[in-house]
Structure formats: C-alpha cells, structure tokens
Amino acid sequence: MKFKLEIWRQFETGEEGHFETFEVDGIDPEASFLEMLDQLNERLTGEKRRTVAFDSDCREGICGSCSLVIDDTPHGPRQVTSCQTYMRDFEDGSTIRVEPFRSTSFPVIRDLVTDRGALDRVIQAGGYTGATTGPQPEPNSMPVAPEVQERAMDAAICIGCGACVAACPNGSAMLFTGAKVTHLNLLPQGQPERANRAIAMVDQMDQEGFGGCTNFGECSRVCPQEISLDVIGMLNREYRRGRLGKRPKDPPAMRAQ
Amino acid sequence: MNLPDAKIPPGPIEKKWQTWLDQHRLVGPNNRSDSKVIVIGTGLAGASAAASLAAQGFRVESFCFQDSSRRAHSIAAQGGINAAKDYANEGDSVRRLFHDTMKGGDFRSREANVWRLAELSENIIDQAVAQGVPFNREYGGQLATRSFGGVLVQRTFYSRGQTGQQLLLGAYSALQHQVASGNAVVHDRHEMLDLVLVDGQARGVIVRNLVTGEIERHAADAVILASGGYTNVYYLSTNAMGSNVTAAWRAHRHGALMANPCYTQIHPTCIPQSGEYQSKLTLMSESLRNDGRVWVPRKPGDDRAPTDIPDQERYYYLEERYPAFGNLAPRDIASRAAKVVCDDGLGVGGTGRGVYLDFRDAIAERGHDVIEGRYGNLFEMYENITGDNPYETPMMIYPAPHYAMGGLWVDYELQTTIPGLFAIGEANFSDHGANRLGASALMQTLADGYFIAPHTVAHYLTGDREPVSTSDSAFEQAEDAVESHITRLMDVDGTTAAQVFHREMGNVMLDNCGMARNAEGLERALTEIRAIKRDFWSDLRVDPGRDEFNQSLEYANRVSDFLELGELMCVDALRREESCGGHFREEHQTPDGEALRDDDRFAKVTAWEYRGEQGDPVPHDEPLTFENVKLATRSYK
Incomplete structure (x- = not known):
C-alpha cells in the first residue's frame, strides 16, 4: 500500500510547528500505524534526514505511551490505541494527517511527542489508598461483591494515555480523573480517603489547566478502554459529597518533575 | 575475583528468612532521611521497592526512561500472580509452591531464595488488595483463582x-x-x-535527560537496579520497544557478574509474526490454555479451514504427549513441542510457523458467556490485531521470546558482586532457574520490591561509607566515559538505522540461541554477531544533536549493549553442555526428545565476569545444593 502523510514537525516546546509531507510506499496492510512510521524513519535515516519523533513502548495497547492524532481523531479511526491501529484500516493511496495530542496541559516536546506529566500530578493529589507496605488484613475478611469489583475494574483499566483530554473541546481530564475516583471510591479499601480524594484531584486538575466538562462525550468516544461517561457522573457526585461533608485539608503541594 | 558468599542463613529452610529478619541491622526512624537510595526502573520491582523504602523514611530517587512511571512493561503482564493461599482448598502450601517452582526451573535455582519467594507470596496478595487492586471475585465476594502451566492447583490470582x-x-x-x-x-x-x-561501592549513577540531552550526575548511598529483562536481544519479542539491558550491562562492565545469561524463555502462546517490518510480538496469556486446546492438522500441508478439519484428523500434541498436564504443560515444554510439530511440516498459517489454540469445545461445554467472562479482553485484543474472531475460529499462535531468567548475579540479600548495588525483579537471575512458571514473574518482582529489598538495602545502609559529592573524580570519569560513548555513536556517521542491525542480530540469536541450540550454531552465531557489530560501528547513523530529544541516539545506545550481551549469551550457552528448562542443547536430549540434564557437571550457576571489549569473559561457578527437593528428571507426562 502507499500513502501520503502530513506529519506535524516541531523542533522543541514553544517553537512554531508545521506540517511536512512524506510519501510512503510498499506498506504491508498488516503493519501497524507505528510500524509504518518506523519504516518511514528507517528510510529517512538512510537519506540523512531527521527522523519523526513519536512515543511508543508496549505496542500492545496497554502502556498508554502512544499518542497520535490521526486524521483529527486521537489514536485514529477505530477507538483503539495508535499502536493497535493497522494500515488495513486506511484506503490505499489516501492522505493521512498525523499530529500530537493537542492540549495546553500537554506541551509538545518534539514532533508528535508531548509531556503528559500533568496526569501523574493529578494521581499524586489523591489517586491511591493510604496503605503503605507492611502486614495487611486477610483479603477474604472484607468480601467485595463481584458486581462491585467489575464496576471498579471497568474504571481501573484506564491506561492514562490522555486521549480523552485531546478529544475534549474543553481539554478536560474528567474521564481520566473520574476513572480513578470511581475505581478507588467503590472499593472498601478506598474508603478512608474517600471524602478528600475527589476534591484534591479536581483541584489539581484545575491547577494543571485542564478545562471543565460540558458533556460533549468526545472523551468516552475515543477512549481505547471504552471507559464510560458514568465515571464523570460518579466524580461529580463524589466531589459534591466531599464538599458537603467536612471541609478537607488543602492537598499537598505538587512539584513538577 | 572469586564469587562472593551467597549469604544464605543457616538453619532449616522454613526458618531462614525469619532468621535473617531477626538478625539484620536496623536504621532508626530519625536517621533514615540521612540515606539516599537510587532506584532504576519503575516496573513492579522498582516501583514497589521505591515506594516501600520511601515509606520507611529513606530518601528515594527513582528513574525511568518512559514518559511516566506508570508505563513500565510490567503493565503488559496479563494472566496472573501466584500465591500459596490455598483458597481453592486443594491442599496447596508454601512447600508445594516451592517445589513446583524448583521443578519448573529444572532444578537450576537456589533453594533458599525460592522458599522465601513462596513464603512471601501470600503477603503480596494482601498488600495489593489493600492498595485497591481489583482482583477477580467469586460470587460470595471471595478472591477467585485459576490454574497456570506446570502446576496441578489453582493458585493464580488475576484481574x-x-x-x-x-x-x-x-x-x-x-x-x-x-x-x-x-x-x-x-x-x-x-x-x-x-x-x-567510589572505593568499590556503588555510589551513584550517570543518567541522560532524554528531553534535553543533558548528562546528569546523581549520588546516593545505594543503587537498586530494577531495569527488567533483556529478551529484546532477539529483536522481536513480547517486551516493550524500550526494554533494554543497558543499565544492567553498564553495571556488568563495572564488575557486577552476569549469571546464566543463556536462560531465556520463549513463551508458547504469542501471535505469529506476519511481516518483515513487524516491531514486536504480542503475547496471548497462558491462562488461555486453561480452556483452549492446542492442535495442528495430522496431515502436512492440510490447507482446509481449521473448523473443517474433523477431530480424528487433528493432532492434539500436548494432550497426547503429556497426558497428566496436557495443554497446561510448562512454557519451555509447550514451546519446544510447537517447534517440533512445525519443523515436521505440520505448522499452519502463511509461514508454516503456527499452531491452533481452539476454544470450540470450551464454548460448547461452558457457554459463550463464561468464556467471554474469563478471556473477553484477550479475545478482543486478538481480533484487533489479526482481524479473526476466536469465538468462531481457533487462534493461531507461535512461541516468542518473552522473559530472561538470567540476569545480574545476586546473593540472598539481592546484592550484586558490587557492594551497594542491588538487582531486583527480572534484572536479577535469582528464583526461576532455567525456566519460569507462568504467573511467577509478578510474584517475584513484588516479593523483591515490597518485602525483601526494603530490608536488605536498609541493612546495607547501616554500614560505613564516606560522604560523596557529584563533583568527585569518580563522577567526572563516569560522565566522560558516557560522553565519549555518545560521541563514538554519533561519529560513525554512516547510513543505516540502528534497528537494521538490531533486526539482523535478533535473527541470528533466535535461530541459534533460541528454543534449540547446538555447538555448531552457537559458534556460527558468535562469528555473525561479531560481523554485525563491526558493521554497526562502521555504518550506523543516528540523528544529529546530542543535547536534545533524540530517539535514534537512545536506540543506538541500547543496541550497542545488546550486541555485547548477545555474544555473552552464546558463550554461556556453549559452555553449558546439558539441556535444562529453556536451554535446550540438541546434543543433550532423551530418546523421546526431552531435555537431558547433567547434574554432575552443571548443577551450578555460572556467573560471568567482564574483561573488556577485547578480552574473553571469565566464568565463576556457584554450586547448587539440594536438601529439600529430590533431583529428578522433570516429567509432566
């Protein structure tokens, strides 16, 4: 197969970027989108031209590293991660536009690579239980109904890729944050910090510059883990619940890393 | 140099770890913040060790090459984690988990370490549940378990x-x-x-900031390597693109011995390779073998659709050859069996290197919904990648490089031969012998990280050390060495990308140091790898610009270490003139094609010492003694 690619090139953070056009030929329809870019890079190296920078690691849809906007859609046409998008899903000879995830909270580092450290800082604000390493209670002494475990798991499977943010017209991270709050607040182990968790994480989201949710629903539509909008409802409820309860302490100060 | 003492505590095996815990030296809570520990890698081992040491009050600096510490490749482990809790009321016990792990490793691991691993397995589940890990539950809300390869109990916990x-x-x-x-x-x-x-002790690291290209110096009182395994030496593997041996290899060059590097695991159930530019192989969890039946057509070249081939014309080779364990034979055995049937021309798929994993009978017996509940996401993943629906047609699978049992030599305290340098998780050689059982990697990484290293590192920190500063000459020299290696990579200025050399080396390694090895092939591989190395250093090209984000430089640097490791793996495989676990030397097999150990000569660990780029590595042997298991021919029939 062959394709014309319009790829976002940007040398460093803050620099003005532009699209550069490349043509690729002899692409196996079974190649993944990232393998097609590998092949382009191998050729560019031979031509002594600068390769295209993009993030990827596991290449099986679970680590959350890959983060391309393909033809205006985060990750591409099939609601799977960029690494699980295959060339067989594109029309032979077509033009494909490739950009980084777009969000003011995800500055571009180079080309298609962004800094998503803001998501780690949201987790630091409250995305954990307080259990430190040491003797813990026997798990079966605290049974969890399978329906509850299933609901928690449906949220816990978030891979932290940030496609939800890139898809949202407001650049909101509510789906990401809602997934973590839902996972932990549903389980008995997450109860001690429950009142503070949603408030602290939402405050951190605001500090990072993520926008608010106005129910577009684009986040869930591009989420490769198909996380439901329900988690945003849960986040809103937990936030109100926290606010109505005891006023929580201020969250610990976050450091950029 | 001599191999240091492994520091195994005296006394009966059940008491060794408690004996050690009772006697180790402690750092008082108020003094802990005086010590700093560097942890390399944020996978299960690294993150758990870093979190545990920090919670104790030590200062921790943790490093990862990924853009977030949540992305390390532990994240891709699918099937589960073993623990001897006996929730299924089958008479499971620490001793049985110990025994299964020793036997699974073909009696090539240290008894004391394996016992401790089995003993700590239960705490790991408790710890994970307390952190909110949503393990699958049974209807009454109790934790669910299932079976994995090489065992006859259901001790694997899973999400x-x-x-x-x-x-x-x-x-x-x-x-x-x-x-x-x-x-x-x-x-x-x-x-x-x-x-x-500094003074022979590990006192810091040199790191490259991958965004700015800046070379940074970091000093500490101890360094923990939790940098994972090295099966990307085969180019195509189930590892992540970035998984590499660099941290471990650079430590090896400074005197940390590398143990049993030839012990690698080729996992039986992966999606077969489809094209030349494929960048990685995807694993399909071993848990699928609980319900899937593995077969090939009995007739070579049978090109009918699998669903059209009647039962009597199907060769369920695992069930026939290993009736006791059947489809749940251990990984090394299942992989080799797949290779044998494909070598005999019975393989399926475009390349003839594939076998079927069929769920037809399980779906008929248990129903679509039960199978979907157990494996839904795996079936979906398979369909995403191949376009085939496993509910309707069998999966096609083939073995792929997956895990390194070999790694840095460590003693009972998980300390390498360099004082103050610890290696945990897949980066060390410790507990899996010559073959790792399924769901045991997660168990080992977390035993090391949550429950062993936090104590053994603290114990080490009570010892004497001079204060160091990053302006010391040792830091300057190390930084110069790093800079000159980068200069060397950039100055080749050829025309070929690092992945081309990596791919060539991977093919050589897979053909000659993969599922089956022989002396002639290993000798040939050594010659070929040396030739690829020469080409690499004469025609490599990386993008210009060292003081900036430069992925081609990162990659070339990792490949330069893989090229050296590949040689050592072949040297180790040549020296070990026996078959054990994943190391199958064709010269040493039983009449029915099973691995033939030579316990008289090789019941030992081989730890290799680095002697410079031109020098030959020197082997040091640690004899293995067996007091709690009987050395036996491993049989799963």
Whole structure:
C-alpha cells in the first residue's frame, strides 16, 4: 500500500510547528500505524534526514505511551490505541494527517511527542489508598461483591494515555480523573480517603489547566478502554459529597518533575 | 575475583528468612532521611521497592526512561500472580509452591531464595488488595483463582487478563503517594547510562535527560537496579520497544557478574509474526490454555479451514504427549513441542510457523458467556490485531521470546558482586532457574520490591561509607566515559538505522540461541554477531544533536549493549553442555526428545565476569545444593 502523510514537525516546546509531507510506499496492510512510521524513519535515516519523533513502548495497547492524532481523531479511526491501529484500516493511496495530542496541559516536546506529566500530578493529589507496605488484613475478611469489583475494574483499566483530554473541546481530564475516583471510591479499601480524594484531584486538575466538562462525550468516544461517561457522573457526585461533608485539608503541594 | 558468599542463613529452610529478619541491622526512624537510595526502573520491582523504602523514611530517587512511571512493561503482564493461599482448598502450601517452582526451573535455582519467594507470596496478595487492586471475585465476594502451566492447583490470582496492569498501578500509586509526601522523587524520561563506584561501592549513577540531552550526575548511598529483562536481544519479542539491558550491562562492565545469561524463555502462546517490518510480538496469556486446546492438522500441508478439519484428523500434541498436564504443560515444554510439530511440516498459517489454540469445545461445554467472562479482553485484543474472531475460529499462535531468567548475579540479600548495588525483579537471575512458571514473574518482582529489598538495602545502609559529592573524580570519569560513548555513536556517521542491525542480530540469536541450540550454531552465531557489530560501528547513523530529544541516539545506545550481551549469551550457552528448562542443547536430549540434564557437571550457576571489549569473559561457578527437593528428571507426562 502507499500513502501520503502530513506529519506535524516541531523542533522543541514553544517553537512554531508545521506540517511536512512524506510519501510512503510498499506498506504491508498488516503493519501497524507505528510500524509504518518506523519504516518511514528507517528510510529517512538512510537519506540523512531527521527522523519523526513519536512515543511508543508496549505496542500492545496497554502502556498508554502512544499518542497520535490521526486524521483529527486521537489514536485514529477505530477507538483503539495508535499502536493497535493497522494500515488495513486506511484506503490505499489516501492522505493521512498525523499530529500530537493537542492540549495546553500537554506541551509538545518534539514532533508528535508531548509531556503528559500533568496526569501523574493529578494521581499524586489523591489517586491511591493510604496503605503503605507492611502486614495487611486477610483479603477474604472484607468480601467485595463481584458486581462491585467489575464496576471498579471497568474504571481501573484506564491506561492514562490522555486521549480523552485531546478529544475534549474543553481539554478536560474528567474521564481520566473520574476513572480513578470511581475505581478507588467503590472499593472498601478506598474508603478512608474517600471524602478528600475527589476534591484534591479536581483541584489539581484545575491547577494543571485542564478545562471543565460540558458533556460533549468526545472523551468516552475515543477512549481505547471504552471507559464510560458514568465515571464523570460518579466524580461529580463524589466531589459534591466531599464538599458537603467536612471541609478537607488543602492537598499537598505538587512539584513538577 | 572469586564469587562472593551467597549469604544464605543457616538453619532449616522454613526458618531462614525469619532468621535473617531477626538478625539484620536496623536504621532508626530519625536517621533514615540521612540515606539516599537510587532506584532504576519503575516496573513492579522498582516501583514497589521505591515506594516501600520511601515509606520507611529513606530518601528515594527513582528513574525511568518512559514518559511516566506508570508505563513500565510490567503493565503488559496479563494472566496472573501466584500465591500459596490455598483458597481453592486443594491442599496447596508454601512447600508445594516451592517445589513446583524448583521443578519448573529444572532444578537450576537456589533453594533458599525460592522458599522465601513462596513464603512471601501470600503477603503480596494482601498488600495489593489493600492498595485497591481489583482482583477477580467469586460470587460470595471471595478472591477467585485459576490454574497456570506446570502446576496441578489453582493458585493464580488475576484481574481479568490485565493483572500486571492492576498490580503496577497499585505500586505506581503507592509511589506517587510517596512523591506527594515528599519522600520520593521520580525522574521520568531519564535513562541510566553508567554506574559510579567510589572505593568499590556503588555510589551513584550517570543518567541522560532524554528531553534535553543533558548528562546528569546523581549520588546516593545505594543503587537498586530494577531495569527488567533483556529478551529484546532477539529483536522481536513480547517486551516493550524500550526494554533494554543497558543499565544492567553498564553495571556488568563495572564488575557486577552476569549469571546464566543463556536462560531465556520463549513463551508458547504469542501471535505469529506476519511481516518483515513487524516491531514486536504480542503475547496471548497462558491462562488461555486453561480452556483452549492446542492442535495442528495430522496431515502436512492440510490447507482446509481449521473448523473443517474433523477431530480424528487433528493432532492434539500436548494432550497426547503429556497426558497428566496436557495443554497446561510448562512454557519451555509447550514451546519446544510447537517447534517440533512445525519443523515436521505440520505448522499452519502463511509461514508454516503456527499452531491452533481452539476454544470450540470450551464454548460448547461452558457457554459463550463464561468464556467471554474469563478471556473477553484477550479475545478482543486478538481480533484487533489479526482481524479473526476466536469465538468462531481457533487462534493461531507461535512461541516468542518473552522473559530472561538470567540476569545480574545476586546473593540472598539481592546484592550484586558490587557492594551497594542491588538487582531486583527480572534484572536479577535469582528464583526461576532455567525456566519460569507462568504467573511467577509478578510474584517475584513484588516479593523483591515490597518485602525483601526494603530490608536488605536498609541493612546495607547501616554500614560505613564516606560522604560523596557529584563533583568527585569518580563522577567526572563516569560522565566522560558516557560522553565519549555518545560521541563514538554519533561519529560513525554512516547510513543505516540502528534497528537494521538490531533486526539482523535478533535473527541470528533466535535461530541459534533460541528454543534449540547446538555447538555448531552457537559458534556460527558468535562469528555473525561479531560481523554485525563491526558493521554497526562502521555504518550506523543516528540523528544529529546530542543535547536534545533524540530517539535514534537512545536506540543506538541500547543496541550497542545488546550486541555485547548477545555474544555473552552464546558463550554461556556453549559452555553449558546439558539441556535444562529453556536451554535446550540438541546434543543433550532423551530418546523421546526431552531435555537431558547433567547434574554432575552443571548443577551450578555460572556467573560471568567482564574483561573488556577485547578480552574473553571469565566464568565463576556457584554450586547448587539440594536438601529439600529430590533431583529428578522433570516429567509432566
């Protein structure tokens, strides 16, 4: 197969970027989108031209590293991660536009690579239980109904890729944050910090510059883990619940890393 | 140099770890913040160790090359984690888990380490649940378990087919909690490029900031390598693109011995390779073999659709050859059996290197919904990649490089031959012998990280050390060495990308040092790898610009170490003139094609000493003694 690619090139953070056009030929329809870019890079190296920078690691849809906007859609046409998008899903000879995830909270580092450290800082604000390493209670002494475990798991499977943010017209991270709050607040182990968790994480989201949710629903539509909008409802409820309860302490100060 | 004492505590095996715990030296709570520990890698081992040490009050600096500490490749582990809790009331016990692991490793691991691993397995489940890891539950709300290869009990705990992800997010969130509390700092997009030794002790690292290209010096009182395994030496493997041996290899160059490097695991159930530019192979969890039946057509070249081939014309080779364990034979055995049937021309798929994993009977017996509940996400993943629906047609699978049992030599305290340098998780050689059983990697990484290293590192920190500063000459020399290696990579200025050399080497390694090895092939591989290395250093090209984001430089640097490791693996495989676990020397097999050990000559660990780029590595042997298991021919028939 062959394709014309319009790829976002940007040398460093803050620099003005532009699209550069490349043509690729002899692409196996079974190649993944990232393998097609590998092949382009191998050729560019031979031509002594600068390769295209993009993030990827596991290449099986679970680590959350890959983060391309393909033809205006985060990750591409099939609601799977960029690494699980295959060339067989594109029309032979077509033009494909490739950009980084777009969000003011995800500055571009180079080309298609962004800094998503803001998501780690949201987790630091409250995305954990307080259990430190040491003797813990026997798990079966605290049974969890399978329906509850299933609901928690449906949220816990978030891979932290940030496609939800890139898809949202407001650049909101509510789906990401809602997934973590839902996972932990549903389980008995997450109860001690429950009142503070949603408030602290939402405050951190605001500090990072993520926008608010106005129910577009684009986040869930591009989420490769198909996380439901329900988690945003849960986040809103937990936030109100926290606010109505005891006023929580201020969250610990976050450091950029 | 002589191999140091492994420091195994005296006394009966059940008491060894408690004996050690009772006697180790402690650092008082008020003094812990005086000591700093560097942890390289944020997978299960690294994140759990960093979180645990920080929670104790030590200052922790953690490094990962990924853009976030949540992305390390532990996240891709699917099937589960073993623990001897006996929730299924089958008479399981620490001793049985110990025995299964020793036997699974073909009696090539240290008894004391394996016992401790089995003993700690239960605490890991408790710890993970307390962190909010949502393990699957039975209807009464109790934790669910299932079977994995090589055992006759159901001791594997799981979160759907994403157990590694959930455990890693548990460890990651514990580490982020410590970051928020100010006890730990995580440096993401930083890669360790050298170890710094002062007075023979590990006292820091040189890292490259992958965003700015800046070379940074970091000093500490101890260094923990949790940098994972090296099966990307085969180019195509189930590892992540970035998984590499660089941190471990640079430590090896400074005197940390590398043990049993030839012990690698080729996992039986992966999606077969489809094209030349394929960048990685995807694993399909071993848990699928609980319900899937493995077969090939009996007739060579049978090109009918699998669903059209009647039962009597199907060769269920695992069930026929290993009736007791059947489809749940251990990984090394299942992989080799797949290779044998494909070598005999019975393989399926375009390349003839594939076998079927069929769920037809399980779906008929248990129903579509039960199978979907157990493996839904795996079936979906398979369909995403191949376009085939496993509910309707069998999966096609083939073995792929997956895990390194070999790694840095460590003693009972998980300390390498360099004082103050610890290696945990897949980066060490410790507990799996010559073959790892399924669902035991997660168990070992977390035993090391949560429950062993936090104590053994603290014990080490009570010892004497001079204060060091990053302006010391040792740091300067290490930084110069790193800079000159980068200069060397950039100055080749050829025309070929690093992945081309990596791919060539991977093919050589897979053909000659993969599922089957022989002396002639290994000798040939050594010659070929040396030739590829020469080409690499004469025609490599990386993007210009060292003081900036430069992925081609990162990659070339990793490949330069893989090229050296590949040689050592072949040298080790040549010296071990026996077959054991994943190391199958064709010259040493039983009449029915099973691995034939030579316990008289090789019941030992081989730890290799680095002697310079031109020198030959020197082997040191640690004899293995067996007091609690009977050395027996491993049989799963």
